[in-house]
Amino acid sequence: MLFRSLRGLSHYMQIVHSDDGFSSFQSGLTVGLSRTYLLEVFRVSSRLLYAKSGRATRAVTGLCGLLSVLALCVTAVLADPLADPGVGRELGASVALAMERNPAVAAAQAEWEAAVQRVPQARSLPDPMAEFMVDVRGVESGVQQQEQALSLSQMLPWLGRLRLRGEAAALEAEAAWQGLLAVRAEVAYEVARLHAERLFLERSLAITAGSMELLKGIEAVARERFRTGEAAAPALQVQVELGMLEDRLAELRQMEPVLVARLGAWLGLPNGTPLEPPSGSTALPDLPDESAIRRLVSVVNPGLEQARRSAQARTRGVDLARRSRYPDFVVEVRWVQAGGMGGGEGRDPVVATLGMTLPIWEPRNRAEI
Numbered sequence: 001m002l003f004r005s006l007r008g009l010s011h012y013m014q015i016v017h018s019d020d021g022f023s024s025f026q027s028g029l030t031v032g033l034s035r036t037y038l039l040e041v042f043r044v045s046s047r048l049l050y051a052k053s054g055r056a057t058r059a060v061t062g063l064c065g066l067l068s069v070l071a072l073c074v075t076a077v078l079a080d081p082l083a084d085p086g087v088g089r090e091l092g093a094s095v096a097l098a099m100e101r102n103p104a105v106a107a108a109q110a111e112w113e114a115a116v117q118r119v120p121q122a123r124s125l126p127d128p129m130a131e132f133m134v135d136v137r138g139v140e141s142g143v144q145q146q147e148q149a150l151s152l153s154q155m156l157p158w159l160g161r162l163r164l165r166g167e168a169a170a171l172e173a174e175a176a177w178q179g180l181l182a183v184r185a186e187v188a189y190e191v192a193r194l195h196a197e198r199l200f201l202e203r204s205l206a207i208t209a210g211s212m213e214l215l216k217g218i219e220a221v222a223r224e225r226f227r228t229g230e231a232a233a234p235a236l237q238v239q240v241e242l243g244m245l246e247d248r249l250a251e252l253r254q255m256e257p258v259l260v261a262r263l264g265a266w267l268g269l270p271n272g273t274p275l276e277p278p279s280g281s282t283a284l285p286d287l288p289d290e291s292a293i294r295r296l297v298s299v300v301n302p303g304l305e306q307a308r309r310s311a312q313a314r315t316r317g318v319d320l321a322r323r324s325r326y327p328d329f330v331v332e333v334r335w336v337q338a339g340g341m342g343g344g345e346g347r348d349p350v351v352a353t354l355g356m357t358l359p360i361w362e363p364r365n366r367a368e369i
Contacts, residue, residue: 087267088260088275091195094267098191099184101268108176108183115169115176123166128154153332161328164320171313178306185302187266194263198278201255208249215242321368330355 087093099105133149215238222235264273288296298304332353359365 088263089277089279091192091278091280094191094195094263095188098187098267102187102266103268104183105180105187108180112173112176112180115173119166119169119173122169123162125157125162126155128152147337149334149336151332151334153330156329156331158323158326158328161320161323161326164316164323168313168316168320171309171316175306175309175313178302178309181302182306190266191263194259194266195278195280198256198259198263199280201252201259202277205249205252205256208245208252212242212245212249215245324368325359325365327356327359330357 087097129152131149131151131153133151135147219235219238219242222238226235260275261271263275264271287293330353332355334351334353336349336351338348
């Protein structure tokens with residue numbers, strides 16, 4: 001059973017690495033076969049694991065487990081397609097994949113999420129502090145002995161400082177969101193531009209190839225006329241034009257892998273991932289006039305909106321720094337358990353205190369502004 005399973009797994013690996021096997025794998029048939037072989041290997045491995053102990057048994061079990069993990073990794077890599085079948089052919093599918101896999105979009109997304117999480121941190125008060133004291137040496141205070149004490153303190157910022165911190169953090173989060181929109185717009189533009197270049201290249205290849213076929217027919221006619229005694233200039237001219245078209249066709253074909261590699265990089269695909277030929281219309285859409293474009297850029301441009309939000313956040317930061325010259329307060333409530341002297345007992349005192357910071361270092365306060 002074990003050797004039959006391993007032989008089937010080896011056959012499966014050969015199928016996957018072949019062209020026909022890879023196509024069938026993409027269609028889903030080979031995935032089912034791979035899962036069957038993996039389940040068989042794991043089942044045999046579990047039987048060997050609970051069999052009689054022995055060096056040979058442990059060696060075979062380890063080998064079987066290693067092959068199972070290797071097959072599982074190959075299945076995970078090949079069974080999970082990196083792109084939608086329409087990627088490279090349809091512009092919408094390419095843009096959607098770029099929004100999911102582009103590293104710049106992922107980084108901007110993470111930065112925005114981190115900025116959002118900083119807003120409640122900025123709006124919250126500092127954590128209160130609790131203290132517990134035990135008198136271990138019997139120190140007396142007046143007529144009573146302080147046995148233990150419990151205190152709770154809270155720091156309160158100056159009026160408006162907490163609000164300014166929250167507003168600055170919220171504006172930073174809005175700026176990060178606009179930055180994310182700007183990155184998405186840039187990625188979508190680059191994907192659309194490369195898609196249009198590939199579409200233009202495909203049309204150019206088709207037109208150049210058609211022109212070459214036409215010139216080959218004209219060349220054949222010119223050669224026949226030359227054989228009948230006519231001048232050789234037309235045939236030579238056609239051959240020169242045909243050579244120029246061949247050079248142009250070779251240049252266009254060299255551009256195709258470059259554009260595919262650039263598009264794959266914007267889509268976040270591994271190097272060498274093939275893409276389908278593009279499809280779509282080469283007609284340009286109707287563009288608004290210059291005044292409408294300027295108005296749209298000034299209103300809905302995420303880059304400008306990000307700059308506005310960042311400037312507003314910096315303004316809140318300056319106002320917050322100016323309030324660093326004002327003190328912060330500390331409110332504390334302390335309960336003391338006291339023992340009486342000479343057998344008497346007194347009441348446990350509860351003390352409330354109010355403290356404040358002293359912002360006396362003017363150079364530091366000026367530097368914060």
